[in-house]
Amino acid sequence: MPTSTSKKRAGSRASAVQAEIGQRAPFRSVRQEATVALLRTASVVSRANARVLEPYELSLAQYNALRIIRGAGTGGIPTLAVRERMIEEGTTITRLVDKLEEAGFIRRERSLPDRRQVLCFATDKGRRLLDEVNPLIDDLDEVVMQALDESRLEQLIATLDEIRAGSAELGAPRHSAQAT
Numbered sequence: 001m002p003t004s005t006s007k008k009r010a011g012s013r014a015s016a017v018q019a020e021i022g023q024r025a026p027f028r029s030v031r032q033e034a035t036v037a038l039l040r041t042a043s044v045v046s047r048a049n050a051r052v053l054e055p056y057e058l059s060l061a062q063y064n065a066l067r068i069i070r071g072a073g074t075g076g077i078p079t080l081a082v083r084e085r086m087i088e089e090g091t092t093i094t095r096l097v098d099k100l101e102e103a104g105f106i107r108r109e110r111s112l113p114d115r116r117q118v119l120c121f122a123t124d125k126g127r128r129l130l131d132e133v134n135p136l137i138d139d140l141d142e143v144v145m146q147a148l149d150e151s152r153l154e155q156l157i158a159t160l161d162e163i164r165a166g167s168a169e170l171g172a173p174r175h176s177a178q179a180t
Helices: 016-020 030-056 060-071 079-085 093-102 124-144 150-166
Strands: 106-110 118-122
Touching: 016 030, 030 060, 030 124, 060 079, 060 093, 060 118, 060 124, 079 093, 079 118, 093 106, 118 124
Parallel strands: none
Antiparallel strands: 106 118
């Protein structure tokens, strides 16, 4: 694993991310700068998504969970399987599905014959909400990525795939849970 002093950034020019965050000193390494740029970019995109969802009183995590649940179809999906498929860890899955259920966007049922397993299903209200919100998020995706042509988008996806694969153990869930 490279050390924090490996591959120091050459040149005295402040990078875009360095200027955005008001950092005067250069980054310790190009890897540190890349990490900060990645996190800063993810934050900007997350905030943009949150602003689209705000009028619907829906968090990004709730939106993600609702999409996963609707995508499971009429057979439903176990609660913990929803958690495993979430884009970002954060709010506990129980709290997320509680809020979605309270809003009438999903319903939960105990599975038969194993009543320990809870299945989640999208309601008509939840599907209608997604039908309204999805085009807005799709439009935002286009705006957020408009600076990149198709070739650079494919390159970005491949690069991000490599970063996740190379860091998978570092970012793995703390507890590997079985879908129940």
